[in-house]
Amino acid sequence: MSPIFYILAAVTLGGGLAAVLLRQLVHAALAATVAFAGLALLYLQLDAQFVGFAQVLVYIGAVAILIVFAILLTRGSEVPKDGVFSRTWAVGLVVAAAVFAVLGWAVLASLRALPLAEAAPAATVHEIGVALVGRYVLPLEIVGLLLTAATVGAVIVALHEKERPKQ
Amino acid sequence: MTTPLAGYLLVAALLFAIGLAGALVRRNAILVLIGIELMLNAANLNLIAFWRYGPHPERLTGMMFAIFSIAVAAAEAAVGLGLVIAIHRHTNTTDLDKMNRMKG
Numbered sequence: 001m002s003p004i005f006y007i008l009a010a011v012t013l014g015g016g017l018a019a020v021l022l023r024q025l026v027h028a029a030l031a032a033t034v035a036f037a038g039l040a041l042l043y044l045q046l047d048a049q050f051v052g053f054a055q056v057l058v059y060i061g062a063v064a065i066l067i068v069f070a071i072l073l074t075r076g077s078e079v080p081k082d083g084v085f086s087r088t089w090a091v092g093l094v095v096a097a098a099v100f101a102v103l104g105w106a107v108l109a110s111l112r113a114l115p116l117a118e119a120a121p122a123a124t125v126h127e128i129g130v131a132l133v134g135r136y137v138l139p140l141e142i143v144g145l146l147l148t149a150a151t152v153g154a155v156i157v158a159l160h161e162k163e164r165p166k167q
Numbered sequence: 168m169t170t171p172l173a174g175y176l177l178v179a180a181l182l183f184a185i186g187l188a189g190a191l192v193r194r195n196a197i198l199v200l201i202g203i204e205l206m207l208n209a210a211n212l213n214l215i216a217f218w219r220y221g222p223h224p225e226r227l228t229g230m231m232f233a234i235f236s237i238a239v240a241a242a243e244a245a246v247g248l249g250l251v252i253a254i255h256r257h258t259n260t261t262d263l264d265k266m267n268r269m270k271g
Contacts (some may be wrong), residue, residue: 005174016186016205019189020188020198020201020202021253025198028198029216035208036204039211039212040191042178044214046175046219047219048218049235050230050234051211051215051230054237058237058240059208063241063244066244069248073252074252074255078200082196086196087264088191089207091191092190096187097184098240099184100184103183104180104181107173107177114170114172114173115219115222117172120219121224122225127227128227128230131227132231136231136235139235146238146239146242147241148205148265149242150241151242151245151246152226153248154248157253158244158249158252158253160256
């Protein structure tokens with residue numbers, strides 16, 4: 001386990017924790033961006049260059065900007081006076097802790113069955129492209145359709161409603 | 168002898184738990200969406216880690232799963248934030264505790 005992994009893990013988890021805890025929504029969005037960047041670096045550390053750069057493009061480039069736009073459009077930058085946490089926050093915390101306990105137990109219990117480190121697999125962009133238009137061409141088409149439908153749907157949902165006469 | 172895979176899996180589990188806590192604990196709908204994004208990202212980290220250390224990495228199965236997962240997450244973010252903006256326009260709030268009517 002290299003020290004780089006520990007640094008990247010700390011950056012990612014710290015960003016995630018700050019995103020969940022910070023009161024100011026814009027700060028939370030920036031902290032989430034830090035977490036996304038840390039994940040992209042973890043992907044690079046795992047020899048998945050293409051996914052790492054896709055993560056930078058999609059999450060830091062698109063999703064983070066979209067979140068900031070949504071915050072500004074809904075005037076979410078003002079901190080509400082009656083607290084930012086839900087009334088049932090204790091239940092949520094217990095559920096999250098229980099989920100982490102189960103996942104951590106599953107990982108630690110199967111520690112000996114996990115495969116050891118191997119040589120880095122070569123996954124060039126060329127191979128990924130060939131796989132995308134070969135074996136995975138149907139999922140690729142479906143994802144293209146899904147993205148088109150989602151874009152059109154998001155625009156229609158967020159569009160200004162015309163005032164309709166009341167019947 | 169521990170494997171690097173266990174470290175990545177534990178980081179992913181912790182990130183998933185943090186995202187779940189954010190989705191369950193916060194009142195603002197946008198923060199809940201950020202929590203969901205963190206959970207999706209934790210799942211992607213698992214997929215990439217298993218692709219890297221599992222058998223047959225040359226078949227690219229885990230990596231393809233992660234790529235499609237990122238695309239679906241982007242669609243989810245667009246539709247989710249569009250819904251939040253539409254609800255804010257309708258009821259003038261993004262507080263989930265105050266959204267208790269399905270009829271506008």
